[in-house]
Amino acid sequence: MAEPLRMVVADDHYLVREGTRRLLETSGRVEVVAAVGNADELLDAVRRFSPDVVVTDIRMPGGGWRAGFEGIDAAHAVRSAFPGVGVVVLSQFGDALYAFELFKKGTEGFAYLLKDRVGDLDELLGAITAVAEGGSVIDPKVVEGLMSRREVRGGGGSPLGSLTEREREVLREMARGRSNPAIGRAMHLSLSSVEKHVNVIFSKLGLENTGDVNRRVAAVLAYLEG
Amino acid sequence: MRAFASALAVLSGVSLIIGSMMDGNGVDQWLFMLIGLLTPVLGWLITLRRPEIPYGWLLLATACSLGVGTLGSALARHAGADFLGNGFTAAFAVFYGLVWVFLPLLFPDGRLPSRRWRPVAWIAGVAIALHAVATTQSSLDPFKQGPPVMTGPADLVASMVSGLAQMVVYTMAIVVLFGLVVRWRRAGAQERPQYLWMICGSALGVIGFAVVLFYLLADHLAIVGIGTMTVVAAVPGAIGVALVRHRLLDIRLGIRGSRLSLVFDMRPTVSELLSELSPELQDAEPGEQLAGLARAVREGLDVRWAEVSLTGGPRFTAGERQGEATVRERVAGGLGELAVGEKNQGRFTAEDRRLLHAFAVPVGLAIRSAALAGRLVNAQEAERRRLERNIHDGVQQQLVALIAGLELARASGGAPEMLPPLREQARQTLDDLRELAAGIHPSVLAQGGLVEAVESRCARLPVPTTVLADPDLRAARFADEIEGALYFTVSEALANALKHAAAGKIEVRLSHHDGRLRASVRDDGRGFEPSATALGALADRLSALGGGLEVSSTIGEGTTVSAWVPAHG
Incomplete structure (x- = not known):
């Protein structure tokens, strides 16, 4: 087994912070080197421990940060000072606004998960591993929110409406940050049919296809942001 | 207007003083001067306070004619009956006419008592004019001793016309005096003393002239002087007394508070009362506003008590309420009532009613805003109760079930397959709570x-x-209460469309132009009776922000709810 990933956990709520820490340590796949209560302490801990990944709450009152966006701003601060550190933001909000706020400067190394994912250790560890490798992950519920918002946004029939149910599912998986083989595994499809769906989707939405997963996520998000 | 009144008063005062000084420096001249000044002072006071009432101007005109006449007769005596002297002396004719006929006739407010008096006014007016014109042409000097000297036939005619016209005016004065007696007998309790004083003044003036005429012929100059002063002083004196003692034209003269100086404690006009009120009402709570208005009504109308009440709600009383209300006025379309008790002095006059009517406007506005505030508070209470029920029936019960499930798992040895459903249950609770929190105030709105x-x-x-x-609205931000009111209106309209209208398609429009932020929700549902929704509370919320709500619904064709709020930015 590979070396455990070194992590910092940040949440202003003590029970959530300790619960998350213990949950992650139980897996034996990560080592929590620090658990902190606000954005300033988080940056301090990253500087001192050079972790592989940070898991942070979205809202941690205190400090000179934008109220309500402390976790997202700290995530950006971490990534710009330490580009090798992956960041998982845990959020209470499924609204598209916060996800776009996190991904506005690129998706690489960022994950945006709803807080209930702490009840799904495999999913959480998957996101942690992905961001540690520079990938990106978006909670399926949030992707659902992004897509609905795009559809709600008026201006004469969204092209999303022209996608088949299967294609919408593939788009959701792409937006979540999955690669074609991962999509195939999740949807029980062959790699070639996934590729076919992806091509159709991109031509229907008028997007340029790209092999790079991160650039693909960025393109899908940019499309969804409208 | 005020400057003009002051100018007239000064003009008459100054010419009176100069005229009397030219005639000598005796005690009688000083006395004449003082008595003569009564008219311009009274006229000035009344026009200053109530410029809309013609009576003050009439008094000023009387004062001017007296002043100019005095100056004229003095000039005529010193420089001979030249054009200037005679011309000015003619003003005396106008003075007599006004003081004998028009001041009593038009008493107390400057209007004819009835149309039947029109011929009297016309005859007197023409006679006064003839008297004045003839006087300018005549060399007759009533104050000159000895038999009159005529300079020619024209002079003779002029003197005859002048004397005749004066007699006509005098006759009209007696007619008007009788008219006053009739009006006195018919007047209400408050006006009677005023009329009585006027009758006395008018009678004294008429008698005074008779005395002057009689003793002038008999060459008793001292008595002539007293008679002249009676003519000059009687009517203005009567007006002065009516003013000081009987609140003529609602003007009062007295000593105010501990100050020793004489001040004019006059009844404030409607606009004065309202402008005094406005700073008091500006930042006040609705309750304080209503109490302040009740006080103002009590003071303004000089009543024992005044009460502002909301229908089926609180009452705000100034003074101690005793007995039945003398007058009630429904305000704000039946939302409230304005009631007053007896007057401290006298009875309710038409002027009082006018004042009460004027007060009904701000009272109505304050009651509307108090009712609105009351409904907003009620709506807030109802909303809290709804939330409590929601939490109690929803999340709380789910958590109890979760605890029970966990306890069951523990007691039964913690079989691993029991845990995932519990986790799902907890997740569902979290979802519900998230939805509830978003309903209270969505963080995404802030x-x-x-x-x-x-x-x-x-x-x-x-x-x-x-x-x-x-x-451009996407990036625009507005005050929290504006965004909140529109968001919750849209949210409520959406909920209605789903719950009651069974809509299949919904369209929401948001726009901002001409300083108005608008939101409208249109559905294709089955439509409903607009009154039967929870939108009422939202309408209040919007109108508290100066906005409004419109609901149009056609059965079978859908519903459009549109809300707007004034907003800049």
Whole structure:
């Protein structure tokens, strides 16, 4: 087994912070080197421990940060000072606004998960591993929110409406940050049919296809942001 | 207007003083001067306070004619009956006419008592004019001793006309005096003393002239002087007394508070009362506003008590309420009532009613805003109760079930297959709580603004929904209460469309132009009776912000709810 990933956990709520820490340590796949209560302490801990990944709450009152966006701003601060550190933001909000706020400067190394994912250790560890490798992950519920918002946004029939149910599912998986083989595994499809769906989707939405997963996520998000 | 009144008063005062000084420096001249000044002072006071009432101007005109006449007769005596002297002396004719006929006739407010008096006014007016014109042409000097000297036939005619006209005016004065007696007998309790004083003044003036005429012929100059002064002083004196003692024209003279100086404690006009009120009402709570208005009504109308009440709600009373209300006035379309007790002095006059009517306007506005505030508070209470029920029936019960489930798992040895359903249950609770929190106040509204929040809300609806927003509105932010009111209106309208209208498609429009932020929700549902919704509380919320709500619904064709709030930015 590979070396455990070194992590910092940040949440202003003590029970959530300790619960998350213990949950992650139980897996034996990560080592929590620090658990902190606000954005300033988080940056301090990253500087001192050079972790592989940070898991942070979205809202941690205190400090000179934008109220309500402390976790997202700290995530950006971490990534710009330490580009090798992956960041998982845990959020209470499924609204598209916060996800776009996190991904506005690129998706690489960022994950945006709803807080209930702490009840799904495999999913959480998957996101942690992905961001540690520079990938990106978006909670399926949030992707659902992004897509609905795009559809709600008026201006004469969204092209999303022209996608088949299967294609919408593939788009959701792409937006979540999955690669074609991962999509195939999740949807029980062959790699070639996934590729076919992806091509159709991109031509229907008028997007340029790209092999790079991160650039693909960025393109899908940019499309969804409208 | 005020400057003009002051100028007239000064003109008459100055010419009177100069005229009397030219005639000598005796005690009688000083006395004449003082008595003569009564008229301009009275006229000036009344026009100053009530410029809209012609009576003050009439008094000023009387004063001017007296002043100019005095100056004229003095000039005539010193420089001979030249054009200037005679011309000015003619003003005396006008003075007599006004003081004998028109001051008593038009008493107390400057209007004819009835149309029947018109011939009297016309005859007197023409006679006064003839008297004045003839006087300018005549060399007759009533104050000159010895038999009159005529300079020619024209002079003779002029003197005859002058004397005749004066007699006509005098006759009219007696007619008017009788008229006054009739009016006195018919007058109400408050006006009677005023009329009585006027009758005395008018009678004294008429008698005074008779005395002057009689003793002038008999060459008793001292008595002539007293008679002249009676003519000059009687009517203005009577007006002065009526003013000081009987609140003529609602003007009062007295000593105010501990100050020793004489001040004019006059009844404030409606506009004065209202402008005094406005600073008091500006930042006051609705309750304080109503109490302040009740006080103002009590003071303004000089009544024992005044009460402002909301229908089926609180009452605000100034003074101690005793007995039945003398007058009641429904305000704000029946939302409230304004009631007053007896007057401290006298009875309710038409002027009092006018004042009460004027007060009804601000009282109505204050009652409307108090009623609105009351409904907003009620709506807030209802909302709290709804939330409590929601939490109690929802999340609380789910948590109890979760605890029970966990306890069961523990007691039964913690079989691993029991745990995932519990986790799902907890997740569901979290979802519900998230939804509830968003319903109380969505964080996305505070963080992302109106358009973002409305889109987020619509994205969670099970029905195809479109949000059309002005492009520049997306980044615009407004005050929290404005965004909140519109967001919750849209949210409520969406809930209605889903719950009651069974809509299949919903369209939300957000726009901002001409200083108005607008939101409208249109559905294709079955329509409903607009009154039967929870939108009433939202309408109040919008109108508290100066905005409004419109609901149009046609059975079978859908519903459009549109709300607007004034907003800049």
